[in-house]
Amino acid sequence: MNNKTIRLFLERIGLFALRNLVWFLFITFFFVFSVIVPAFFTLEGIHFVLYVSSCAVFLVFGQAILLISGNLDLSIAQIAGLSTILTSTLYYRWFPGQIPGFLSVIIVCLIGGLLGAFNGFLVGKLKLTSFLVTLATYFIFRWQRYYFIERTIMAKELPGIFLFSGQYEILGIKMSIFIMIVFIFLLFFLLNHIRFGKKIYAVGGGPSAATRLGINVGNTIIIAFTLSGVLAGISGMLYAGYTNAVSPDIVDGYVFLSFAGAIIGVVSMSGGRGTIGGATGGTLLIIMIDVGLMLLDMNPYIRLTLRGIFILIAILIDKSRVSLINKILLPK
Amino acid sequence: MTSPLLKMEKIHKWFERVHALKGVDLEANQGEVVALIGDNGAGKSTLMHILVGFIKPSEGNVYIDGKRVDIHSPSEARELGIEMVYQDTATISEMSVMENIFLDRELTKSFGPINILDKRKMREETVELTKNLGLNIGTPDQQAKFCSGGERQGIAISRAMYFNAKIVILDEPTAALSLKGTERVIQFIRELKKRGIVVVLVMHDVNLVYDIADRFIVLSLGQKIVDIEKEKTTLEELRKVLISS
Numbered sequence: 001m002n003n004k005t006i007r008l009f010l011e012r013i014g015l016f017a018l019r020n021l022v023w024f025l026f027i028t029f030f031f032v033f034s035v036i037v038p039a040f041f042t043l044e045g046i047h048f049v050l051y052v053s054s055c056a057v058f059l060v061f062g063q064a065i066l067l068i069s070g071n072l073d074l075s076i077a078q079i080a081g082l083s084t085i086l087t088s089t090l091y092y093r094w095f096p097g098q099i100p101g102f103l104s105v106i107i108v109c110l111i112g113g114l115l116g117a118f119n120g121f122l123v124g125k126l127k128l129t130s131f132l133v134t135l136a137t138y139f140i141f142r143w144q145r146y147y148f149i150e151r152t153i154m155a156k157e158l159p160g161i162f163l164f165s166g167q168y169e170i171l172g173i174k175m176s177i178f179i180m181i182v183f184i185f186l187l188f189f190l191l192n193h194i195r196f197g198k199k200i201y202a203v204g205g206g207p208s209a210a211t212r213l214g215i216n217v218g219n220t221i222i223i224a225f226t227l228s229g230v231l232a233g234i235s236g237m238l239y240a241g242y243t244n245a246v247s248p249d250i251v252d253g254y255v256f257l258s259f260a261g262a263i264i265g266v267v268s269m270s271g272g273r274g275t276i277g278g279a280t281g282g283t284l285l286i287i288m289i290d291v292g293l294m295l296l297d298m299n300p301y302i303r304l305t306l307r308g309i310f311i312l313i314a315i316l317i318d319k320s321r322v323s324l325i326n327k328i329l330l331p332k
Numbered sequence: 333m334t335s336p337l338l339k340m341e342k343i344h345k346w347f348e349r350v351h352a353l354k355g356v357d358l359e360a361n362q363g364e365v366v367a368l369i370g371d372n373g374a375g376k377s378t379l380m381h382i383l384v385g386f387i388k389p390s391e392g393n394v395y396i397d398g399k400r401v402d403i404h405s406p407s408e409a410r411e412l413g414i415e416m417v418y419q420d421t422a423t424i425s426e427m428s429v430m431e432n433i434f435l436d437r438e439l440t441k442s443f444g445p446i447n448i449l450d451k452r453k454m455r456e457e458t459v460e461l462t463k464n465l466g467l468n469i470g471t472p473d474q475q476a477k478f479c480s481g482g483e484r485q486g487i488a489i490s491r492a493m494y495f496n497a498k499i500v501i502l503d504e505p506t507a508a509l510s511l512k513g514t515e516r517v518i519q520f521i522r523e524l525k526k527r528g529i530v531v532v533l534v535m536h537d538v539n540l541v542y543d544i545a546d547r548f549i550v551l552s553l554g555q556k557i558v559d560i561e562k563e564k565t566t567l568e569e570l571r572k573v574l575i576s577s
Contacts, residue, residue, distance in 0.1 A: 193448050193449050194446065194448065194449065195436070195438050195440070195449070198435065198436075198438060201426070202427065202435055205424040205426040206423075209422070209423065210424065210435075211406070212386075212416065213406065214405065214407035214409075214436055215435070215436050272426040272427075273426050329474070329475065329478060330478055
């Protein structure tokens with residue numbers, strides 16, 4: 001092997017490691033926790049991390065798609081909560097016993113999609129900034145939850161199928177984990193193998209160039225927000241199954257997690273860059289660290305502080321990661 | 333006599349009280365390189381933005397191949413074979429050369445009811461296309477951010493060529509380019525001309541386009557003040573017109 005071959009080989013390894021950094025971190029932390037937390041390295045422990053991640057990952061996917069499109073959604077967790085609450089209210093208060101239970105799965109997605117589309121319309125068509133729009137809708141959607149229900153709706157008041165996906169098991173594995181795997185493939189396919197996915201990257205990577213190339217930027221943004229809303233609705237439904245009830249504050253406060261998972265999974269805040277694989281890795285990493293620290297009986301406030309520190313570290317690592325990748329890829 | 337490939341007739345544009353274009357005519361025949369020259373605010377970009385469907389004319393008609401057309405959006409313009417290559421936003425940096433060439437018109441293969449991107453075919457076509465244009469970009473997967481200014485223009489021109497554009501508008505193609513980059517863009521323009529494509533060069537400096545253009549149209553304050561073939565004028569005369577306008 002001559003010097004050039006060795007250099008090319010090392011560059012390929014370097015690129016692979018840098019592009020999959022989140023998974024290397026995941027493996028590292030997995031071993032660290034397996035050594036220091038006795039209950040961690042068990043089938044139950046791993047299953048629990050995957051189970052919690054499967055509910056959260058849909059929020060991260062929704063946020064990641066918007067970040068790739070050059071936008072963000074501060075109201076994403078409120079969309080998840082409000083769509084779950086509205087669906088539940090339909091069944092237990094407004095039309096008890098009148099709507100077939102299986103429709104609840106479609107209704108929650110529809111409401112999530114509509115709430116997302118509302119944000120999307122304001123951002124895509126009226127050209128308002130996504131930060132300000134979703135900051136406003138954060139408050140609107142948040143307080144609407146408490147308007148619709150004053151108490152926790154118990155499982156027996158809801159259609160069984162609504163809680164099914166977040167609760168039931170197949171061969172001892174929670175169904176939501178299978179749903180997560182299906183959606184990883186679906187969204188990967190959407191972003192990488194069909195035209196619409198490329199439009200999302202183009203709109204995020206260069207909105208003016210995309211407009212000049214004939215892409216309808218406004219419509220692309222509306223569809224991205226709608227899709228993100230549907231994913232938030234699914235997340236809310238899975239959390240309802242996870243908690244076996246729908247409380248007024250369901251999924252409240254999870255917006256931070258949606259950003260954390262996406263950013264740690266190296267989805268760019270400036271748009272045009274990021275992958276579904278990375279977002280999945282980011283979610284698994286942050287949930288695993290959370291579960292590990294919880295098993296270590298760490299004070300919850302310290303745990304949340306650590307989350308913030310991890311994000312800062314992730315941003316710093318990402319900055320050097322991108323410049324290292326650029327250095328390798330720069331034509332010599 | 334055959335009709336010109338491109339004809340813009342008595343184009344007017346008002347932006348509220350500002351009369352930006354005052355009945356401008358423009359014609360171009362197959363394989364002709366037309367330099368649209370004028371100072372900032374002369375109306376060059378407005379005229380071209382009308383042609384690519386970014387803005388609507390207040391009055392006037394556009395004809396392609398003798399047929400009157402109404403162009404409402406850049407995608408409609410592209411369907412009619414009109415492509416515009418912008419100096420600053422010719423490509424999307426984070427996307428690969430291949431993705432940039434085929435953006436929004438990706439080649440697909442059917443998989444049941446779904447159309448899946450045919451990445452293999454697009455890669456092959458990119459290699460072929462860039463080779464024919466003498467564009468040395470490494471691999472089709474190279475991100476556009478690693479390409480020089482001239483190469484980026486080349487990517488945008490490849491896009492126009494692949495999709496059989498009839499008219500290519502280059503907006504200040506040599507601004508912010510090195511001498512080498514400028515030379516490369518001039519080669520691209522020659523290639524387009526050889527293929528019978530109408531090239532409209534939107535420039536404010538006549539020196540840069542004098543060698544390559546076949547005809548010069550000078551705009552000043554929204555009016556066409558000169559429309560002359562190269563054989564009938566000199567660089568010096570054109571300079572004088574521009575200075576006096």
